[in-house]
Amino acid sequence: MSSRLASISVDLDSLGHYCRIQGLPESLLDERARSLVWATAIPRYLELFSMVGAPATFFVIASELADPRLAPALQTAARAGVELANHSFSHDYALSRRSRVEIEADLRQAHDAITSQTGVAPVGFRAPGYTLSSAMLQAVAALGYTYDSSTFPAAPYWLAKATVMKALSVLGRPSRAILDSPNVLLAPRVPYRPSLEAPYRRGDGPLLELPMAVTPLARVPFIGTFATSMPWPLVEATFRRLRHDRHLNFELHAIDVLDATDGIPEALARQQRDVGVPVREKLKRLRRLFTWMGDDRERVTLADAAQRLSGRLDG
Ligand SMILES: [Zn+2]
Numbered sequence: 001m002s003s004r005l006a007s008i009s010v011d012l013d014s015l016g017h018y019c020r021i022q023g024l025p026e027s028l029l030d031e032r033a034r035s036l037v038w039a040t041a042i043p044r045y046l047e048l049f050s051m052v053g054a055p056a057t058f059f060v061i062a063s064e065l066a067d068p069r070l071a072p073a074l075q076t077a078a079r080a081g082v083e084l085a086n087h088s089f090s091h092d093y094a095l096s097r098r099s100r101v102e103i104e105a106d107l108r109q110a111h112d113a114i115t116s117q118t119g120v121a122p123v124g125f126r127a128p129g130y131t132l133s134s135a136m137l138q139a140v141a142a143l144g145y146t147y148d149s150s151t152f153p154a155a156p157y158w159l160a161k162a163t164v165m166k167a168l169s170v171l172g173r174p175s176r177a178i179l180d181s182p183n184v185l186l187a188p189r190v191p192y193r194p195s196l197e198a199p200y201r202r203g204d205g206p207l208l209e210l211p212m213a214v215t216p217l218a219r220v221p222f223i224g225t226f227a228t229s230m231p232w233p234l235v236e237a238t239f240r241r242l243r244h245d246r247h248l249n250f251e252l253h254a255i256d257v258l259d260a261t262d263g264i265p266e267a268l269a270r271q272q273r274d275v276g277v278p279v280r281e282k283l284k285r286l287r288r289l290f291t292w293m294g295d296d297r298e299r300v301t302l303a304d305a306a307q308r309l310s311g312r313l314d315g
Pocket of ligand 1: 011012013087091127128129
């Protein structure tokens with residue numbers, strides 16, 4: 001079996017978080033729009049994973065367990081071999097700027113809620129908005145987690161986010177997102193053992209950092225939204241640029257398997273251009289990519305990837 005690994009992970013952000021990023025009121029969302037994660041996205045992903053025979057990881061925002069219909073959907077996922085991991089309680093985009101004590105309280109609250117409501121204790125974390133800080137990584141380590149997967153060292157993403165946030169603030173519609181330190185652009189793009197003092201640098205922390213996929217040199221992000229909405233020849237070429245990487249960490253969101261006909265409000269669909277791609281096309285593309293990942297890699301959950309890589313990174 002190949003020693004190279006691929007992991008598929010999905011951040012289960014509900015549409016309310018997209019409203020917050022885009023500076024739109026959450027009152028836009030009706031009951032159907034609020035239910036899309038557990039009622040539509042999770043079942044579509046489970047069908048896709050089972051079709052291609054790949055395991056995956058779901059990052060859960062624990063405050064969303066307030067809807068009692070989410071936990072049973074996650075239990076079904078866990079029984080199908082999906083790892084459940086921690087995506088914070090509040091999904092506060094500014095969480096990384098809070099104190100160590102406040103961050104640890106949020107993460108523990110999430111850990112306890114996910115554990116008690118799904119029966120699965122997470123061992124990994126992904127930061128809201130992919131923004132890490134030393135205090136945040138220390139809080140993740142204090143939970144005894146084996147990995148963090150928040151580093152997204154993508155130059156075009158960072159620049160685009162900076163531009164959009166500036167534009168929204170000029171429009172008087174400030175985004176609730178925050179911009180990460182440009183240090184993230186110098187972070188390793190391969191799995192590394194991070195410093196707890198400077199999470200985007202190598203060090204001797206007790207856990208692994210599993211960065212999300214970006215290409216060598218140009219650091220083009222290879223994530224779900226890119227794969228489902230960019231011209232296919234570009235997607236294929238970008239995928240091939242990653243072929244030598246030891247670990248391909250492919251990150252998606254729940255919204256990547258939804259489209260405008262699922263009941264996403266007009267105002268939000270205008271801002272999130274990728275929801276204009278028909279879901280049939282998105283699923284076809286993802287099925288092809290997930291299959292290719294299995295051609296020359298072993299597909300594993302992020303927890304398994306962390307376990308397999310931890311000995312090798314220190315060697
Ligand atoms: Zn998120």
